[in-house]
Amino acid sequence: MTDLLADPWPAPRPSDPVDRVVSLPGSKSLTNRALVLAAIADGPSVVRRPLRSRDTLLMASALRSLGTSVEDTADGHWAVAPGTWDSDADVDCGLAGTVMRFVPPVVGLAHGTVRFDGDPHMRLRPIGQILAALGTLGMTIDDGGRGALPFAVHGAGSVPGGTVTIDASASSQFVSALLLAGARYDHGVDVRHVGKPVPSLPHIEMTVQMLRQHGVEVDDHDADRWAVAPGPVKAVDHDIEPDLSNAAPFLALGAATGGRVTVTDWPARTTQPGDELREILSLMGCEVSLAEGRLTVVGPERLTGVDLDLHDVGELTPAVAALCALADSPSHLRGIAHIRGHETDRITALATELGRLGAEVTEREDGLTIHPAALHGGTFRTYADHRMAHAGVILGLAVDDVLVEDVATTSKTFPDFATAWTRAVHGSPS
Ligand SMILES: O=C(O)C1=C[C@@H](OP(=O)(O)O)[C@@H](O)[C@H](O)C1
Numbered sequence: 247m248t249d250l251l252a253d254p255w256p257a258p259r260p261s262d263p264v265d266r267v268v269s270l271p272g273s274k275s276l277t278n279r280a281l282v283l284a285a286i287a288d289g290p291s292v293v294r295r296p297l298r299s300r301d302t303l304l305m306a307s308a309l310r311s312l313g314t315s316v317e318d319t320a321d322g323h324w325a326v327a328p329g330t331w332d333s334d335a336d337v338d339c340g341l342a343g344t345v346m347r348f349v350p351p352v353v354g355l356a357h358g359t360v361r362f363d364g365d366p367h368m369r370l371r372p373i374g375q376i377l378a379a380l381g382t383l384g385m386t387i388d389d390g391g392r393g394a395l396p397f398a399v400h401g402a403g404s405v406p407g408g409t410v411t412i413d414a415s416a417s418s419q420f421v422s423a424l425l426l427a428g429a430r431y432d433h434g435v436d437v438r439h440v441g442k443p444v445p446s447l448p449h450i451e452m453t454v455q456m457l458r459q460h461g462v463e464v465d466d467h468d469a470d471r472w473a474v475a476p477g478p479v480k481a482v483d484h485d486i487e488p489d490l491s492n493a494a495p496f497l498a499l500g501a502a503t504g505g506r507v508t509v510t511d512w513p514a515r516t517t518q519p520g521d522e523l524r525e526i527l528s529l530m531g532c533e534v535s536l537a538e539g540r541l542t543v544v545g546p547e548r549l550t551g552v553d554l555d556l557h558d559v560g561e562l563t564p565a566v567a568a569l570c571a572l573a574d575s576p577s578h579l580r581g582i583a584h585i586r587g588h589e590t591d592r593i594t595a596l597a598t599e600l601g602r603l604g605a606e607v608t609e610r611e612d613g614l615t616i617h618p619a620a621l622h623g624g625t626f627r628t629y630a631d632h633r634m635a636h637a638g639v640i641l642g643l644a645v646d647d648v649l650v651e652d653v654a655t656t657s658k659t660f661p662d663f664a665t666a667w668t669r670a671v672h673g674s675p676s
């Protein structure tokens with residue numbers, strides 16, 4: 247019997263290889279982009295099958311506090327109607343990078359002062375480069391010189407826009423944030439990146455693709471430069487795909503148990519970085535097949551270690567690292583220095599917590615090396631990071647007595663994860 251409220255939470259371990267079909271909630275990244283674009287569009291629209299989790303509820307409430315209407319429809323979608331943005335507001339970013347980075351650029355279009363703050367760790371996550379860029383584009387920001395939360399954005403009702411140079415090596419969200427609002431700036435926005443390579447490029451492609459769906463002209467022809475022409479953002483309804491990054495623990499359930507897991511509604515084409523799981527799990531020895539919108543992973547007897555550059559898909563690292571700790575050959579995960587600025591410093595957190603359960607892990611500035619070792623039970627700490635909890639439950643598939651601290655932190659991007667996970671592992675909630 248798994249007590250869904252226990253903390254730390256005993257991670258369920260299946261007694262036999264599983265054979266399951268799983269349907270997942272919607273994508274955080276797609277939902278929060280769809281909400282922002284709907285809020286600055288030229289008419290009402292519907293976000294169908296949105297993710298309803300902490301990050302997206304915080305985004306909806308930030309946009310509501312500016313004056314946007316976000317209403318539940320009878321069939322479970324979100325109806326969004328742009329409103330008049332003319333009052334002061336407070337925005338809680340929680341631990342959502344997308345709220346902290348995507349909302350300030352649209353506040354310039356409002357009349358009023360909007361104060362931003364968030365969870366304690368959010369004050370440590372990078373944002374200074376966007377605030378400086380918004381200043382260059384003609385907005386007034388008051389961050390007390392900290393370049394971090396808390397800060398206030400003074401909206402003057404319009405933003406001049408123009409050309410801006412930014413170092414986006416800490417987060418692709420810096421670029422996405424400026425592009426999402428840029429069409430509504432007087433001169434559009436021309437963003438040039440200077441610095442180490444920008445991570446998570448598929449997330450910028452996602453932004454560009456969605457802007458184009460809204461009739462916005464985007465020039466992304468040159469590397470490290472994205473230009474958005476000024477103009478209206480057409481109102482468009484969006485169907486939100488399942489969150490493929492949150493598929494990671496469920497596919498890992500098949501991979502780590504020598505079982506079979508099918509995820510439904512897997513898109514044939516997508517900008518979500520989670521699609522890369524197909525390649526990663528194949529390299530680890532799984533049989534992976536995608537047919538008629540169903541992705542099936544069949545796990546091998548023993549997982550193989552991998553040498554991977556995860557720069558483009560950094561958010562997959564915790565789940566992949568947990569699988570690597572269960573593999574029978576060494577793994578090298580590279581190119582992910584930027585994930586030290588995620589919900590927690592994920593490189594140090596993974597090295598520490600995998601190590602506490604017996605894994606042989608070497609931490610490097612930009613990644614992890616993981617050697618096969620005998621693992622044992624213990625408490626896996628999660629540092630308020632949903633994906634650390636995913637890593638913990640993956641280990642619990644193959645190791646007795648793994649206790650995952652604060653499994654409820656998964657609510658950031660997955661409603662009621664512990665119930666869904668228990669059902670996936672045991673076949674029904676128990
Ligand atoms: O734009 C987005 O929706 C995201 C971009 C990525 O951020 P980074 O570029 O900071 O890694 C990703 O890790 C995050 O989970 C979501």
Ligand SMILES: C=C(OP(=O)(O)O)C(=O)O
Pocket residue numbers: 341342343344561588589633659
């Ligand atoms: C990095 C992540 O989130 P955020 O959108 O808060 O940056 C993540 O979900 O892995």
